[in-house]
Amino acid sequence: MPSVDKHRQIAKSWDDNAERWTRAVREKLIPSRRTVTDGAVVKIITDRHPRRILDVGCGEGWLSRQLADTIGCEVVGIDGSGGLVTQARTAHENGTYLQHSYDEIASGAALSEEKYDVIVCNFSLLGEHLLELLSVLRSRLRSDGALVVQTTHPFMAVADGTYANGWRLEGFDMFEDEGWNPMPWYFRTFESWIELFRQSGLAVLLCKEPVDPQKRTPLSLIFVCVPA
Numbered sequence: 632m633p634s635v636d637k638h639r640q641i642a643k644s645w646d647d648n649a650e651r652w653t654r655a656v657r658e659k660l661i662p663s664r665r666t667v668t669d670g671a672v673v674k675i676i677t678d679r680h681p682r683r684i685l686d687v688g689c690g691e692g693w694l695s696r697q698l699a700d701t702i703g704c705e706v707v708g709i710d711g712s713g714g715l716v717t718q719a720r721t722a723h724e725n726g727t728y729l730q731h732s733y734d735e736i737a738s739g740a741a742l743s744e745e746k747y748d749v750i751v752c753n754f755s756l757l758g759e760h761l762l763e764l765l766s767v768l769r770s771r772l773r774s775d776g777a778l779v780v781q782t783t784h785p786f787m788a789v790a791d792g793t794y795a796n797g798w799r800l801e802g803f804d805m806f807e808d809e810g811w812n813p814m815p816w817y818f819r820t821f822e823s824w825i826e827l828f829r830q831s832g833l834a835v836l837l838c839k840e841p842v843d844p845q846k847r848t849p850l851s852l853i854f855v856c857v858p859a
């Protein structure tokens with residue numbers, strides 16, 4: 632499947648999976664999120680004491696709601712899926728949730744010139760071409776602001792033994808219910824993430840690898856990047 636079709640399929644899968652995904656997140660059906668990765672990303676962000684946050688690929692909005700509740704800061708969520716943005720708005724009437732694709736953000740059309748203390752992408756950078764998107768996000772950071780990216784740890788994505796950038800398929804097999812529309816996602820090696828940030832005008836300030844407390848395997852990779 633050509634890359635452009637994969638990107639279309641990412642968008643379609645989130646539209647088709649919007650209700651199932653909302654239930655999975657709100658009923659805390661993903662063990663790694665419940666035990667480790669949700670708390671890890673919230674801590675990294677709250678430690679920076681931000682006043683304005685942009686949550687890119689916010690999905691049904693759990694992180695925006697939690698940050699608005701715990702820090703009392705202003706949060707804007709943005710996502711391409713109409714179904715998920717509706718879920719986010721319904722659950723958080725005072726919140727601000729925008730429906731835009733990353734292409735629209737990358738073109739500069741979706742965001743005002745306002746700057747943010749933290750821009751977070753929590754498991755939401757799934758496509759192959761991210762340079763323009765990240766460059767625009769960098770331009771919306773305050774000079775002391777940070778981009779926080781949580782993503783799949785490469786260690787968990789090399790079950791087939793291949794450690795190389797490329798497309799993978801998420802079948803959502805961990806869930807008991809049927810009917811999920813599989814989602815292509817683009818795997819990046821550690822080295823490629825750092826090079827992508829560098830090309831986008833960002834420098835990695837901090838990198839965290841939250842681990843499963845029992846198995847001691849890494850559950851995610853978190854980068855905190857600042858304007859270079």
Ligand SMILES: C[S@@+](CC[C@H](N)C(=O)[O-])C[C@H]1O[C@@H](n2cnc3c(N)ncnc32)[C@H](O)[C@@H]1O
Pocket residue numbers: 641642645656687688689690691692693694709710711712715731732733734752753754755756757758
């Ligand atoms: C795995 S979900 C994560 C949602 C949320 N950040 C969370 O932590 O639950 C990925 C999200 O990224 C959004 N997304 C992925 N690619 C996108 C694109 N090209 N344009 C807009 N949204 C996109 C999807 O719609 C989906 O809501």
